[in-house]
Amino acid sequence: MADLTTPIELQRPPVVKFGPGTAPEVGAFAAAHGYRRTLVVADAFNAGRTALLGLGGEIAVFGRVVPEPDTENLDAALAEAARFEPDLVVGFGGGSAMDLAKLVAVLHDGHQTLAEVVGPERVAGRRVGLLQVPTTAGTGSEAGTRALVTDPRTSAKLAVQSRFMLADLAVVDPDLTLTVPPQVTAETGIDALAHCVEAYTNRKAHPLVDIHALEGIRLVGRYLKRAVANGADREARAGLALASLYGGYCLGPVNTAAGHAVAYPLGTRHHIAHGAANAVIFPHVLAFNAPAVPERTATILEALGLAATDEPDQVLAQAYGFCIDLGIEMRMARRGVPETDLATMADEAITIRRLLDNNPRDLARDDILALYRAAF
Incomplete structure (x- = not known):
């Protein structure tokens, strides 16, 4: 970093x-x-x-x-x-x-x-x-x-x-x-969160970008559940719009990492919306990366209002629970992805080096396949 x-x-x-x-x-x-x-x-x-x-x-x-x-x-x-x-x-x-x-x-x-x-x-x-x-x-x-x-x-x-x-x-x-329905609000909110998290844990993470990434995470933690519960909550909508903008600020000089690379085949092969694809993958990659960036992982969870930890199983449980509480369907099987396609998706994802090379922990093709199986 x-x-x-x-x-x-x-x-x-x-x-x-x-x-x-x-x-x-x-x-x-x-x-x-x-x-x-x-x-x-x-x-x-x-x-x-x-x-x-x-x-x-x-x-x-x-x-x-x-x-x-x-x-x-x-x-x-x-x-x-x-x-x-x-x-x-x-x-x-x-x-x-x-x-x-x-x-x-x-x-x-x-x-x-x-x-x-x-x-x-x-x-x-x-x-x-x-x-x-x-x-x-x-x-x-x-x-x-x-x-x-x-x-x-x-x-x-x-x-x-x-x-x-x-x-x-x-x-x-x-x-x-204000017209965005609850499901799309939840899934796009996790996309904004993923941008900030992947920039904050990135090999190219930089203090000039960290400030936007961390505040974007805090905003999602503070406002996403509110906006899902009440779409007319204008303060919550403004908080999420700012989190999304901050996520955009992160993308230029730092960009995303493995989370987006692993999520892309869900969209390109199975036409799962980008936010939904990132939501399904997000907890699994956050937990996978925890050993490489333990302090930043704990800070992310704390910023979301969760218990600070760097233990992968606890990271996965808390991040997964955060998404479930928003009503997001987290199982790829329930989204129409056939189990027989997981290996092909892993073959495709491993080629996205422009993002995978940013990840704080190296992923092999079998690591990606394991992430898909965990999310299946």
Whole structure:
């Protein structure tokens, strides 16, 4: 892990508007900067409430973003952008919508293809504005420079990272999350938690990021159960929105680790929502890593309001119980994953070195298979 003598670079949106009722700041920003043709990239639900953004001028809406979007979904969004020729792209929804908005913003003019930009800093530039408006509290994608889509031929995640995919403005209005149902609230909340935990226990963990990671964990511990129990609790919704934003701050300079790598095949192969996949895996990886980062593991549990311990069995029991108390289905078998697929999933997960190499404890392919069996 890094210390105060280790250089680090933070990349964040130059402007972040946070707080209930801030959604119309999107339209105000667009008008102030002279944008006249806005493409909103959204899922079907949020496509029906774009009026909340206060946009003027000509507006087109690509409202067909799907959970765990693949390259075909991206191609459809790019086709709409090519038809409309926007000067501003707005991501409006969860992480899937915001990730597609990033890719549309840098690829819509046809100067580069997706294959040419996969990987770190391969995007040549961006010629349109980009604003991000999350409607869930989980991914923190509004604050980051990464976007992921699935290649349906290989069931692998294609990750693009570029400073050109950083939003000009992120508007985090917790009131937009009031309609999120309890199950999705719980699962996306664990996704935000996983971002913070995996950054805090990461081999690249840094004091400049730790402060956001630890406070994000505390916010989840304080507010997630409240928001699940009462979706109209505006303070709890704001607390989770801030936790998600802090998780997004963690992703750029540090990123996630084994938890996300092990969770990805659940989404790409079995179309389990990203938050749900991370929730199923989270307690098992936290316990696996405990021997490598005992003090930080105990601090995480304490921040969640649980008993501080670094003993793996107790770590697993407490983290698992935290998720169960939120009403999350924690068994992969109950989510439609066949036991016969576990070995193939382990084969896929072990190849995600960009994340596994961040993990504080090395995982072999058999370790991943054991995690799947424990979660099955």
